[in-house]
Amino acid sequence: MELIVTEKDNAARRIADILSDGTADADRVNGVNVYGWGGKRVIGLSGHVVGVDFPPEYDDWRDVEPHELIRAPIDTEPTQEAIVAALRRLSRDADRVVIATDYDREGELIGKEAFDIVRGVDESVPIERARFSSITEREVTEAFNNTGELDFDLAAAGEARQTVDLVWGAALTRFLSLSAGQLGEDFISVGRVQGPTLKLLVDREREIEAFDPDDYWELFADLTKEAGAGFEAQYFYLDDDGTEARRIWEEAAAENANEALADAESAAVEEVNRRTRTDEPPAPFNTTQFIRAASSLGYSAQRAMSIAEDLYTAGYMTYPRTDNTVYPDDLDPEELLKSFSETFFGDSVEELLEQDEITPTEGDEETTDHPPIHPTGEMPTDLDDDEWEVYELVVRRFFATCAPAATWEHLRVVAGV
Structure with missing residues (x-):
């Protein structure tokens, strides 16, 4: 029997569904979900299933000096006993084990914990590692066709x-x-x-x-052009240095200016100035930039990452914990854009595909473990409002990285009274 170990139950269910072409059956082992088909079984952990702590003789805070903890021995004990027991039970019948936890430092440590549990049952069973950055059919299939070894150095970094x-x-x-x-x-x-x-x-x-705040005043006026269209104008003056200033720091001066403006029946245009500004499209999302963007929508970092991890597990976006801001060479932006052509995003995609050449932007950070955060091309149908909002944020950021620079025209009109 081939045993596959994932980091969470929902990842186990998704991977089993992909590898079995939807034929996997759910079972329970020691109260833990296990998915099986054709001589293969998949079990999901619950993140870390073992934890570290000091031995019981260090429990009394008054009897043990704090500095003694620095060199105290550290015990490793199961924290999810039902899952550990189920993993041990399945390991007895396994002739091959594949660790398929998340592809990062913590995922490698969690995989090492599973490795040690399996080794405690069977010292010789082959244990391999599958690595992927999105839980899509293509990436999962490729990962299981090209398994490697556990990275014990990376796991040791997690242990440290x-x-x-x-x-x-x-x-x-x-x-x-x-x-x-x-x-x-x-x-x-x-x-x-x-x-x-x-x-x-x-x-x-x-x-x-x-902070010691200072009061100031700003004046605005609703003006109407001769043609009848209205617009808002802001008052400015030249300070002692001849620099334009909009804040008035004395209340009396503000009142005088307000009265003078209110008494004026018309304003004469003295200057018209047009200029253009070009804004380059943004770099691809890494974790930090994603959290910042999600916070502008009202999501805390914890909530944003929780939703992102669910979307990753469901196969809708790539792994959300990454420093990378450069898309890999094997990502075809045009093909990924086309996967959204017949969806809610179709109009936006059509505009992007009209470009002669699609060259995504690049950020300053480039790593090889995970790509920047981007959609996989799978279109969800079962998201709640929050999940959809975060998913749309990721999709539109990818679109933006494939877009040309934006050109803005600024019109400045100076009118005197």
């Missing part, structure tokens, strides 16, 4: 991060809590990411508290 998080967090949390006399539910939590993040928040809050 895990150990640092434990030691740093536990030692400093105990030290500060004991120093402040805050124990029990009132302890002071400190972490590798938590501490610096809190520092950023404190610094920003202090800047806000130290």
